[in-house]
Amino acid sequence: MSSRIIENKVDIDYLQKLDPSGEFRLTACLQCARCSSGCTMREETDFLPHQLNRMAILGLEKELMGSKAIWMCVSCQTCFSRCPMQVNTPAMIDKLRGMALDAPGELKRVKIFNDVMLSSIKRFGRTYDFMLMAIYKLRSGDLFTDLTKLPAMLRKGKFNLFPPRTAGRKSVRGIFNRVFGRREQR
């Protein structure tokens, strides 16, 4: 990849696809790396925010889609908040997550969790933690993590066994159907 960075050619077509209205301001990035110096995940991730910005400008789609970084982002907004050029890296990462079909390796869990939580919201209008956790555990295969905390949380009334009853769930279902219906058309 490093040789392609040296070539230094901005990939207009890819930028158009990633950010048609230019709201992420990727081309304003100065590569000052102020974002990366404060990144919560700097110790664990494969690419830092300023590197992701550069990769996007150069159109390195395959590398971005396969990166751990887009799934490792904790959405803390530190990079965007400190950027002197207001480059919105978190919004770009969100867009990339929406475009990437799957997360690499162990990070698949992040995608599974997102999907399971969204289906809980679609069904009940609010999150239903008990069912959400049960389905997440079955789908991710991560059965035992935090299981020992369940009794205390139930005792302290911090975990509802029964689903929320929300009259608004029907309109929420409509929102989901229309949003995802359009995504499929695109």
Add this chain to the structure above:
Amino acid sequence: MKYSFFPGCSLESTARDFGMSVHAVAKALAIELEEIPDWTCCGSTPAHATDAVLAAALPARNLLAAEKAGRDVVVCCASCYGRLASANYELAKDEKLRSEVASIIGQEYSGGLKVRHLLEVLIKDVGTSEIRDLVVRPLKGLKVACYYGCLLTRPPELSIADEPEDPRLMEELLEAVGAETIEWPYKTECCGASFSITRVETVKRLCSEILKMADESGANCIAVACPLCQTNLDLRQLDIEEKFNLPVFYFTQLLGLALGLSNEKLGIGKLMTDPTKVLQFC
């Protein structure tokens, strides 16, 4: 003072104690929090990590429901605050998004309401001098590390504090009720809450760094304004090898104690790290 209130899902489950203490404190301070009729989930991180239109439409549905009352919307959960405030901001300035969301939810929301966090309402609308007058039990002996986490102050456009890198709202409030607050550098670091289910090792590392800094800076407890931060910092103390014993209170619980409200009303018994020792002095 009357506001539209968005409780958010966690105030009715994992953060029930936050919900209890918010209502108890509001009542004591004559703040009326009228629940947004038929509110639904803001979508949180899973929505914005999946689709930008969905992430704006779910909050917009709630803001539309609040629009009839025309009052400021008060939110307590930092994640809900981030989502509602962000959708509000984006919808007001982005015409394309506004019409796209309108076609999804069947009605246009123009971003005319103000979305605010309870902490900011307490400082700016009620005022610390007003609160100071109502204190019956000054929180002497408490050395509080005020922890804001990410989404109350980031991005700066949506920050509840004028100084996003060094917010002081919680400090002002808790000092007004007799607690001592400590100076420490990690008050806006991220605890990794969006990974609390999926990447426990990451969360343990981040929480342990925050707890360690609070401990070394001389705090004997932590105050938070976010249900996800609370659960993370409180519950993960059980997992981290180093033992800290730092109770993690909601700011509303500490305020409520100072106003003379009972432990039961404030849900103090629901904390995982036992606070009795810290509270015995006040």
